[in-house]
Amino acid sequence: MEEIINKVANSALEVFDLEDYYPKGMxxxxxxxxxxxxxxxxxxxxxxxxxxxxxxxxxxxxxxAVHCGTDAIIPAWALILVSVHLAPFAKKxxxxxxxxxxxxxxxxILSKIDYSVYKSKPVIVKGCSKKPVPMRxxxxxxxxxxxxxxxxxxxxxxxxxxxxxxxKK
Numbered sequence: 599m600e601e602i603i604n605k606v607a608n609s610a611l612e613v614f615d616l617e618d619y620y621p622k623g624m625x626x627x628x629x630x631x632x633x634x635x636x637x638x639x640x641x642x643x644x645x646x647x648x649x650x651x652x653x654x655x656x657x658x659x660x661x662x663a664v665h666c667g668t669d670a671i672i673p674a675w676a677l678i679l680v681s682v683h684l685a686p687f688a689k690k691x692x693x694x695x696x697x698x699x700x701x702x703x704x705x706x707i708l709s710k711i712d713y714s715v716y717k718s719k720p721v722i723v724k725g726c727s728k729k730p731v732p733m734r735x736x737x738x739x740x741x742x743x744x745x746x747x748x749x750x751x752x753x754x755x756x757x758x759x760x761x762x763x764x765x766k767k
Contacts, residue, residue, distance in 0.1 A: 611755060612716055612747075615724040616731045616739060619707045623689060624660040625696050629667040630680060638670040645676060654683050662688040663699040697732045704735035708742055716746045723761075725753040 631637040633648035664680050666672050681691045692702045721743055723736060736752070743750055744762055751758035 610719055612719045612721045613724055613755070614716070614721050614739060614743065615727075616704070616735050617724070617727045617729050619704065619711075620729045620731065621661075621703050621707065625663070625699055626657065626660050627663045627665065627696050627699075628680065628684075629665060630672065630676065631666050631668040631670060634666075634668070634670055637668045640670065640672060640676055646679075649679060649683055652683070654687050657684055657687045659687075659689055661699055661703065662691045663694055663696050664691060665694055697730070700730060701732040701734040704732065705738060708735065708738050711742065713742050713746045716743055718746075718748045718764075720749045720751070721747040722751045722753065722755060722758050 633645050634640050635644065662684055664677055664684070677693050681693075684691045690699070690703065692699045723739055723743070725736075740750055740752075740761060747762070748764045749760065750762040751760050753759050
């Protein structure tokens with residue numbers, strides 16, 4: 599009987615796992631339609647009163663996404679005013695969904711990585727994750743890796759999809 603050899607473990611293949619960079623911390627989404635008349639109409643005096651009476655300390659050290667869950671037309675200052683109230687408490691505030699928030703967090707993190715360690719190496723961007731890694735993070739990671747990697751694949755070593763291969767010079 600022949601010995602089974604793990605060719606993946608013995609290869610030069612580098613795994614880039616976005617889960618390794620997933621920032622720890624509570625994520626929460628605030629829907630400002632709760633402070634609009636019937637969820638659609640912003641009356642400035644009432645809106646400001648709702649914000650004044652809201653317990654902002656509940657967002658201490660959390661990542662916060664602010665959005666409007668209805669089709670209301672919201673003036674820009676309203677979202678900015680919400681962020682002003684959140685600033686003393688939240689770790690980060692973005693306009694959008696939790697996915698937008700995660701994408702923004704990954705943009706910050708991925709921009710600070712030294713990708714030169716992947717110089718001239720085949721890289722696989724790990725595809726299956728248990729954490730909610732947004733598609734934008736995969737695209738951004740691939741963009742950052744491309745100038746360095748010899749090749750980039752997506753997925754798992756056993757079933758990777760080729761994405762990029764350095765042209766021969």
